[in-house]
Amino acid sequence: MSIITLLTDFGICDEYVGTMKGVILSIDPSVTIIDITHHIEPQDIVQAAYAIQSYYKYFPEGTVHVVVVDPGVGGERAILALETRRYIFLAPDNGVLSLLMDEADVKSVICVDNSTYFLKEISQTFHGRDIFSPIAAYITKGVKLQNLGSVMDQNDIKQLNVQKPYVADNGDLVGCILSIDRFGNLITDIGYNRIKRFCRLHRQKNPEVKIGSTKITGLSENYESKKAKTPLALIGSRGYLEIAVGNDSAKVYFSAKKGDPIRLIR
Amino acid sequence: MSIITLLTDFGICDEYVGTMKGVILSIDPSVTIIDITHHIEPQDIVQAAYAIQSYYKYFPEGTVHVVVVDPGVGGERAILALETRRYIFLAPDNGVLSLLMDEADVKSVICVDNSTYFLKEISQTFHGRDIFSPIAAYITKGVKLQNLGSVMDQNDIKQLNVQKPYVADNGDLVGCILSIDRFGNLITDIGYNRIKRFCRLHRQKNPEVKIGSTKITGLSENYESKKAKTPLALIGSRGYLEIAVGNDSAKVYFSAKKGDPIRLIR
Amino acid sequence: MSIITLLTDFGICDEYVGTMKGVILSIDPSVTIIDITHHIEPQDIVQAAYAIQSYYKYFPEGTVHVVVVDPGVGGERAILALETRRYIFLAPDNGVLSLLMDEADVKSVICVDNSTYFLKEISQTFHGRDIFSPIAAYITKGVKLQNLGSVMDQNDIKQLNVQKPYVADNGDLVGCILSIDRFGNLITDIGYNRIKRFCRLHRQKNPEVKIGSTKITGLSENYESKKAKTPLALIGSRGYLEIAVGNDSAKVYFSAKKGDPIRLIR
Numbered sequence: 001m002s003i004i005t006l007l008t009d010f011g012i013c014d015e016y017v018g019t020m021k022g023v024i025l026s027i028d029p030s031v032t033i034i035d036i037t038h039h040i041e042p043q044d045i046v047q048a049a050y051a052i053q054s055y056y057k058y059f060p061e062g063t064v065h066v067v068v069v070d071p072g073v074g075g076e077r078a079i080l081a082l083e084t085r086r087y088i089f090l091a092p093d094n095g096v097l098s099l100l101m102d103e104a105d106v107k108s109v110i111c112v113d114n115s116t117y118f119l120k121e122i123s124q125t126f127h128g129r130d131i132f133s134p135i136a137a138y139i140t141k142g143v144k145l146q147n148l149g150s151v152m153d154q155n156d157i158k159q160l161n162v163q164k165p166y167v168a169d170n171g172d173l174v175g176c177i178l179s180i181d182r183f184g185n186l187i188t189d190i191g192y193n194r195i196k197r198f199c200r201l202h203r204q205k206n207p208e209v210k211i212g213s214t215k216i217t218g219l220s221e222n223y224e225s226k227k228a229k230t231p232l233a234l235i236g237s238r239g240y241l242e243i244a245v246g247n248d249s250a251k252v253y254f255s256a257k258k259g260d261p262i263r264l265i266r
Numbered sequence: 267m268s269i270i271t272l273l274t275d276f277g278i279c280d281e282y283v284g285t286m287k288g289v290i291l292s293i294d295p296s297v298t299i300i301d302i303t304h305h306i307e308p309q310d311i312v313q314a315a316y317a318i319q320s321y322y323k324y325f326p327e328g329t330v331h332v333v334v335v336d337p338g339v340g341g342e343r344a345i346l347a348l349e350t351r352r353y354i355f356l357a358p359d360n361g362v363l364s365l366l367m368d369e370a371d372v373k374s375v376i377c378v379d380n381s382t383y384f385l386k387e388i389s390q391t392f393h394g395r396d397i398f399s400p401i402a403a404y405i406t407k408g409v410k411l412q413n414l415g416s417v418m419d420q421n422d423i424k425q426l427n428v429q430k431p432y433v434a435d436n437g438d439l440v441g442c443i444l445s446i447d448r449f450g451n452l453i454t455d456i457g458y459n460r461i462k463r464f465c466r467l468h469r470q471k472n473p474e475v476k477i478g479s480t481k482i483t484g485l486s487e488n489y490e491s492k493k494a495k496t497p498l499a500l501i502g503s504r505g506y507l508e509i510a511v512g513n514d515s516a517k518v519y520f521s522a523k524k525g526d527p528i529r530l531i532r
Numbered sequence: 533m534s535i536i537t538l539l540t541d542f543g544i545c546d547e548y549v550g551t552m553k554g555v556i557l558s559i560d561p562s563v564t565i566i567d568i569t570h571h572i573e574p575q576d577i578v579q580a581a582y583a584i585q586s587y588y589k590y591f592p593e594g595t596v597h598v599v600v601v602d603p604g605v606g607g608e609r610a611i612l613a614l615e616t617r618r619y620i621f622l623a624p625d626n627g628v629l630s631l632l633m634d635e636a637d638v639k640s641v642i643c644v645d646n647s648t649y650f651l652k653e654i655s656q657t658f659h660g661r662d663i664f665s666p667i668a669a670y671i672t673k674g675v676k677l678q679n680l681g682s683v684m685d686q687n688d689i690k691q692l693n694v695q696k697p698y699v700a701d702n703g704d705l706v707g708c709i710l711s712i713d714r715f716g717n718l719i720t721d722i723g724y725n726r727i728k729r730f731c732r733l734h735r736q737k738n739p740e741v742k743i744g745s746t747k748i749t750g751l752s753e754n755y756e757s758k759k760a761k762t763p764l765a766l767i768g769s770r771g772y773l774e775i776a777v778g779n780d781s782a783k784v785y786f787s788a789k790k791g792d793p794i795r796l797i798r
Contacts, residue, residue: 010448013305014317025325036547039545042449059557179546182546279714
């Protein structure tokens, strides 16, 4: 039994996602389709790129992970089928897979252009239905990747144009808020390994995190670690630094928004 | 393996949809249930009727399409099981299937009233759970439609009371905005064939679309066809005229709302 | 074929729920996963407790109902596997199962603490992924409950701290609004049996319901029973008293909110 996951920015108020599933099941009726989320901010490739890192490893080997965050639909951008040791990713060539490629063991990349495996009629605005869905279903049905198009050099794949955490002139490590979850927790782009290296370098036992004018010392174990209404820093379930507030929303507490800077004080 | 699709206005904040799935799986554990959307505007039969046209064809033959947008629940309205060449539709008799009937090849219509196939206890407010779900599951399990109730004359089915695009006194073709998607694209009720006929009649090479006081000349290929922040018209993935704005929301750009008129200028 | 249902407060904008499904399918690829809702208000244990009562009975025998509304994640609270005659419930020990226990026939309760069946790495903030999902999947795969931890005395399970409907000094029965659905219907905590007993006691043929300064006499059969824009009271699909307004939103009509009192007048 095969699995296809869907990550899109289509929302769920329209029939777009349901239609994709109809196309998939028409080709491979035995596949299990799992919605990751369809609420990536419209056309926010960076948010999608980070989200992928959070879920892909938790699926069984052989899962086909489909990503349709595709501002260039109908234009010149290519469609990639990227094979790692355990998974296959299907996504537009717009950088959305580039964070994944930094950490996963990529075996091959195919530029998908064999229209034999597309729907017969291709709209210019909904390749999720007309190309991504049938291709994904043909893959789970057993069509070899090399039949879907031509091999691409990994170096030719578009890279994400994103500022990663950097060391400022005063020695602080500066990251930012990547996303804010439903509980108001602020999820940053500063990974746990990066924090450990920073502390070792500066001989700090506990990191000191700064958001706005507030300093938070040390990492908490969980959201309940401190008393209510008190800010805390912790390593979230994605392995990145998060800012939370006990029994409250850090988003509201700090009037925080996506992109705001977060510092590890030297 | 059978498929049941669900289109409702129940939203997803309550347990209504999950409960329907429990009823379905209790009767036919092998069925695959696909959510189309549960965000039809509460009781908006017209929106649902147009949505159906967009997805139903993309599902495998034999799929049972269930539609529960049902302001008359618990009242006198009948429940229809409508069979076309490839599909079965289950919906209240309130006009929601009438656009479909204009284009699909209807084989028979049954007025579903055999309570043998309902849940034992019928609430007056949630026929989605108590009638639609068990009926759908018995259909995928193999119960013949004629066992679910009595045959109806197609002419007795309720028609949707909806203004279709019309020719105004000055010769313009006047349609309206049917729905607005997550990207702010304005989806109209003017189909591509209608546009082609209009242009042929008036010997226009390219249609001229008017929204508010803005004129848009010609159809674009895709959302990226023009430069950013510029309005464009195109045929969307549903086969209908859409108004978009390059890298922006047409909804915001035009302060547009559902029902606003859209014209093809003569 | 086994079924796992998911009730959480995770929302669907993040990848949390999708990730849980990946973990489940990695352990038991044959399971069917049904979303009840992920829109329980963040950490609202009372809302979740009432919701459970509405759906659990509609699923096939053997279904594993997973509930992750878990403000104490990463802290001291236990995780329960509770077996009734027909189902297994998996939830934090925070009272969320206590309404269910009032009505269901509980066979045994296990305190889940055998980390053999957890993911290898346990985060402090996402036990939905790291503990609830793998445990649920091992249960559907056939692992016996007694292998998951030690038996608990039912009397040691946390009870929900919730005001139930009570008789006021003047003899009125006072309940409250538990939740408001998408249509603006006000769902109360006053069950139908309680209403029948109250009417019998006071020799009323029809109950008189008071919300704010409005009195509603008698129960309607359905949402269409009275003319438009008129308030009505009825027994909803959950078996509880609901306040609705014909073709309108009772929430707007009464400026109602969760927790507002509703009275049966003596």
